[in-house]
Amino acid sequence: MAEFVTLETSQDHPGVGTIMLHRPPMNALNRQVQDELLAAAAEANDRDDIAAVVVYGGPKVFAAGADIKEMNDMSFQEMVKVGRRLQRGLGAISEISKPTVAAITGYALGGGLEVALGADRRIAGDNAKLGVPEVTLGVIPGGGGTQRLARLVGPARAKDMIFTGRFVDAEEALKIGLVDEVVAPDEVYAAALKWAGRFHGAASVAIAAAKAAVDQGLDTDLETGLKLEAHLFASLFATDDRATGMASFIENGPGKAEFTGK
Template identity: 45%
Template sequence: MSYEAIQVTREGKVAVITLNRPPMNPLNSAVFRDLAKAADEFSTDARVKAVIITGAGGKAFAAGADVSEMATLTPVEVYSFCQGSKIAFSKLENLNKPVIAAVSGVAFGGGCELALACDFRIAADNAKFAFPETGLGIIPGGGGTQRLPRLVGATKAKELIFLGDIIDAVTAERIGLVNKVVPADALMEEAMRMANKLAEKPLVAIQMAKAAINLGGNVDLTSGLEAEIQNFVIAFASADGKEGLSAFVEKRKPNYTDK
């Protein structure tokens, strides 16, 4: 499959998406279309068991939305632009495979919002995060006002979004915005290590756990607990569920088939 604004490579069971608009990898409509297309492709590709998203050039994961495109849009057109980001980010957020953001350099505005849509965020020690939109007279429009509070809490999210301050990787890790900080030259190695570790897990169990967690963050506790049970039953009834439990009882290594 061909892409206009991203590059897709595969290393074993891991697919790597590279935002390919260096040096700053701004997000435009073409990027959103490509990300949505890639998510659809990976969702049905049995060879892919984990996905990494990163940015080309090392200076930026993504420096935000492409202001040169946005500035000329009418309100109706900018609504469509935001819908493009919502569709792409939601497809990645709900992809039936784990997704890792490998962040080097700046992740501002839409770039940070893209990272928020991933399951995990690994940051290089040169990474910087910010939501500068209020300084431009606008607000985040790619999920920042919704995903950030769910991750770091409403008060900290308001601080970051209202003030627009830039935070470094260590601060991002401290507040729970990223999972881990590593040296810049080890970023992709660490992301690949995690992706390969995830790829060795039985896929149905990962899918059901992800579905339960994602749904649970948006419903009341009672509904979330019921969804957890339903997803548990699906995993339990899977071939890998049977294999995993049998292997435990028989004290042997399980042989998972992702079924």
């Protein structure tokens, strides 16, 4: 049983799974936490009762980075061996094919921000502080931060944050597109649950296809992305949900179909 990362569901929020980080006091992301994140993400992806996922660090802090004490004595040769494992662990949320949202309170720094960057959406408390301060340790973000941050906010803003290591407050994070919504700290989790709850009973196969088209398309040129979109679009004509959705539209108008996720 996982010690620091759990996957929780609630009857009050059907279809929503919460990946909870709990390693007090600051949710430092050591190798055990990274492995548990991967396991929780894989389980959430496989479970038919989960349509969307919230990742949450609790009411005080999201995660204040990787465990520096664990890294301090590692050699170059050792880090070469575990570097990709670090990226996969901190990027675990990005491997979920369902809608994901990071609920951020307090600090989301270094590896903590990298975990949040793997989500489709980020909701932050107005007390949030976000940053990638790895240069102050003599290194760079190694859990996907240089790549996902630049794709999200653009290379110039990403370089500013990475080069200086400065913290960004919630207002600036919203302005530059680093987060998508800012609420009071005690409303963060509820707001994330509300957004994730929209996908209970939705056309989950189509949503997974849409997510794949956007994410994979951004990693290639436009022509290749359009070919990917065409392939995924056509593939949905082999699903029950497509037949259900179109028949319902013709008979009853938009927005009334009841999908089965098949």
